[in-house]
Amino acid sequence: MGMTGTMVAVLKPGPAPGCTVTRVAIPGIGPRDVLVRVKAASICGTDLHIVAWDKWAERRIRPPLVFGHEFCGEVVEVGAAVTHTEVGAFVSIEGHVADGTCYQCRTGNGHICENVSIIGVDRPGCFAEYVSVPETNVYPMDRGISLEVAAIQDPFGNAVHTTLSGEVTGLTVAVIGSGPIGCCAVAVAKAAGARNVFATDIRPYRLALAARMGADRTIDTTQEDAVAVILADTGGHGADVVLEMSGHPDGVRQAFKVLRRGGRASLLGIPSQPVTLDLAEDIIFKGATVYGINGRRMWQTWYQAQALLQSGKVDLSPLITHTFPLAEIDKGMDLLRKGEAAKIILYP
């Protein structure tokens, strides 16, 4: 009983740059797991780090590893103690496997589990034909949602979580960094009734996408001073809500400089190095509220995300810029490195 045999997968074979498309064993499932046949996967910036084998990857990844963590698929097998998921279900997958037993998990905050294990980072991922995941990590998707959109619920969920971590309706929102998650955040903010939305980036390609997703004003920070523009456009008060999506120290500093007194800054972008802040002026005197955002709230974020899609309030299709067969993952990686793509879908 149980699926056996091998499957095509993208493997990080050892502690060095690169990856390889090869065959590996189909993963087995435990009593509480389900086996998902991957229908569509998507490439995340994290995957580029793994392939490049940078310092973060060296510290975190234990090869050989099938990586990739953004995907949707169909349940093809369920473990003996699975209670409510059926073979044939169309699902998207929460990539953070929480332990379910720590304080955070037991108080509704499994997204910041102390012992989280991330699919495609700490355990086998989705650039493959099959993935084994705990039943608790699947979210049933409306079949009216396309495979491509269902595959990017992880980054879309990041944006939903970040944007809706406080009030938005009637407020001015600044999105710092217009990568795919930033672009999603623009759309979520508009759907939630933001008064107007600024979006910044250093790449015209991304700013064009941000505009298409609804940004009222895009700012190319290689050409304009984002702080000056946003302060000028808000009567000198700043933005009510700032969503930091760049992870760049300059972006973080801009985020706090454009934040209104009493405003809310939600930080999702991950700086690769320490950041120097003027805490007195930027946070304390302002009486600012700052949220660190990690993952997606399980499962509030997922319900919100699906509702925004089902109701037509958010349309993610402009972000699906390219599609490839899984075996041509290199092409997608190249496009991303050049900054000429948003979300790239792979079909195993």
Next chain:
Amino acid sequence: MGMTGTMVAVLKPGPAPGCTVTRVAIPGIGPRDVLVRVKAASICGTDLHIVAWDKWAERRIRPPLVFGHEFCGEVVEVGAAVTHTEVGAFVSIEGHVADGTCYQCRTGNGHICENVSIIGVDRPGCFAEYVSVPETNVYPMDRGISLEVAAIQDPFGNAVHTTLSGEVTGLTVAVIGSGPIGCCAVAVAKAAGARNVFATDIRPYRLALAARMGADRTIDTTQEDAVAVILADTGGHGADVVLEMSGHPDGVRQAFKVLRRGGRASLLGIPSQPVTLDLAEDIIFKGATVYGINGRRMWQTWYQAQALLQSGKVDLSPLITHTFPLAEIDKGMDLLRKGEAAKIILYP
């Protein structure tokens, strides 16, 4: 110094049904007050109660009284201790004059001041050429907003306060009662990203307006069972958010019956008699959150309201169904009694 002479006004002359258009003295202003020349006023259901001289009016109103409380205008005179309002300002007026000294006022909750005095109810109102109001009660309006829309910020603010008293984005909202405030609430909920919005009423005229304001599903409760419809359309779960705008005991009971477990009910409609509720099933077992809503938060609600109008997220113009000179107020009252109008604007 100060404006003197008389002005045209609608007066409740004594403790009996009816009202009269007559001339009264232009009101004087105290050192902290401003005199507003009324540009447009609107009729509220409360005004009908005052004219009809029902039990509530008999208990509350002390004639002779110029009534009316929904209006906008221009500041024409300011008191000696006024600090930041200038003659010529285009303003809408918060009708609740808070004392500024009670616990509620001193903790940011002036809308539920213990000693509130309401313009047009407890002190001279706006169905007149001029009104004297404390400087703290004027809100500067964007000149891009029409006189007619600026005149109905009080009921629109009720709707904004009620709808945004909790989360809305991605949620299902049921508006019970589609009078003008209910119709405004439909629009606010849609602007805030509600997944879908139900609106109920007993009058097709109002339901047609609710649909025009964005309701996804209208329910004529003389023809359909609102509870059955909403439960059926939500998979038996009920609405995440219920906004009670009818004030009718049946509406209140429907409100709680259609509320999802863990949902939020915000009650604005004022029942004229006690209501019998199944607290165990409707509130306690459900773990429901219930908010009593009164007035408008000063001034968060006003900022939100203006932002929704300025950004084009909400268009109130369909609710301005009729306009008359002030002296023809009777025509407006008649239309409202027949249920063939939403907001009626009067020009002094």
Next chain:
Amino acid sequence: MGMTGTMVAVLKPGPAPGCTVTRVAIPGIGPRDVLVRVKAASICGTDLHIVAWDKWAERRIRPPLVFGHEFCGEVVEVGAAVTHTEVGAFVSIEGHVADGTCYQCRTGNGHICENVSIIGVDRPGCFAEYVSVPETNVYPMDRGISLEVAAIQDPFGNAVHTTLSGEVTGLTVAVIGSGPIGCCAVAVAKAAGARNVFATDIRPYRLALAARMGADRTIDTTQEDAVAVILADTGGHGADVVLEMSGHPDGVRQAFKVLRRGGRASLLGIPSQPVTLDLAEDIIFKGATVYGINGRRMWQTWYQAQALLQSGKVDLSPLITHTFPLAEIDKGMDLLRKGEAAKIILYP
């Protein structure tokens, strides 16, 4: 494998008043369950309803049933798919078995699960030597907490959940109804820094306990008008926080009459019949916040409860008024019916 044989238990044998102490089979456990050897159990008012076989019991209970749901014990056996609970663990048990799959469960609100099954009500309970419960329903207790106190975490948790559902520090709190949960709430409110705590009841026995648990002012509502006393003692403003623990229509009405404008009422007591309220004066004009409270938040409430006990902020021992062997449950029931006891502990 697995424990077999019979055990002593208190059984509701059929659809009629009464109960019997008898031997039944030791329950089996599923792969995700644990078997708990009961060390101490406690009698709840619900158990009296089951024995009395009133209308609620007739509707809800399916005999034969071992009832009882407040208890602590030791894990003696674990199912095959149990992941983090070990034999020998000292645990108290959350009585609400949530399905883990509904919207509420998946958004951190399992305490209001749509498909809840309650131990000792919908499935075999704790007036027995052994109980089978899902692993997810056990909470590890600090061994420094006595068996008797560990056995009453369910009602204590009700009080913690109700009291801490909003701010308390520096505020005036009125506890309506001083049964065991009301007495716990008094202690929690004091521990959380309430400025002063009123406690009402109709029985001097309970009011004496409330005073012992820290109430600053007790009110025997057969002798004094609770509304008048609380308004007089709060300068006419009312209590900032009202905790309704009586479930009696008069108590509910008092609760709303003594609530300050802008205050918070948390309702835990379950009225057995509809209650007529003056919604306009009691909730709407006041701008009140009303929470329906059900069960205990899993597991925030449990962490809070244990912290209050471990830190010595709350001492529940005065509420443990009597202890009996399980077989003498009738004696305990009699005391409770006479109102001459708070919590009665049974040792199987």
Next chain:
Amino acid sequence: MGMTGTMVAVLKPGPAPGCTVTRVAIPGIGPRDVLVRVKAASICGTDLHIVAWDKWAERRIRPPLVFGHEFCGEVVEVGAAVTHTEVGAFVSIEGHVADGTCYQCRTGNGHICENVSIIGVDRPGCFAEYVSVPETNVYPMDRGISLEVAAIQDPFGNAVHTTLSGEVTGLTVAVIGSGPIGCCAVAVAKAAGARNVFATDIRPYRLALAARMGADRTIDTTQEDAVAVILADTGGHGADVVLEMSGHPDGVRQAFKVLRRGGRASLLGIPSQPVTLDLAEDIIFKGATVYGINGRRMWQTWYQAQALLQSGKVDLSPLITHTFPLAEIDKGMDLLRKGEAAKIILYP
């Protein structure tokens, strides 16, 4: 009409270190102001900066200036447009004069007014016999509270605001920096039901006071590693709540290192220079909530503060370590510079 003549005051005469006790004119009052006769004042660290004439002082202070901002007194004169304050009232004074017209002021957040003017910094202060303040800045004190305690409501209010900016009951709290405000925060956290409270500092004098105010564990960071101690004592999880009161870059870094995943850090201490933080580990991955805290919420903080004092939950008397006549202010300054005092009271 109005008090005239001169009074004794402590003056910063010009842009250089030092101060002088001299006679200046009694301040006049505007129509909305009241004149307060100072009964007791207290020295804040800010006053030391003004005397020392450091860079901050050079930038902010415009001499000649009577400084000092912590005080209580009696109202001896009221302006013509004053509405509810009477001569003879015993009052403590909120030092932040908000403009009442900016967005923050009009949305219940006057403590972060965009145009704040601080008594004793931007306008004449309290090291004098009389001070003129807007009526809106006086808070009536219970006459049962001593002059000395009434004089330190400003720093006590800082502590109340910081500590109660989130939940505390049943949680572990770390207070970083045990100056007078830190010591107040220890007391507030204990009063609010904190499970246990850590307090850090570099001075044994302050740590002894923190212990006296209720700290369960004090940490001399010149002798022990605060991060190691707090992590060890919390099972490696960290503190649920961290209150940063030191303003020192090392303190700020410790604050984030000891913060639990999902915890709350409230920052009050003002770093005099930029601080370098590991945002990824300290805020983002943790899903932390960070609040910048400025001043005192008007007037929620004041109500909370007074309730804690009136109910006996907090006793501030151990912090009143020295008293002097106003003319001997130098003695108090010396003691503070040596770190051998907490709050020093001056009597004009």
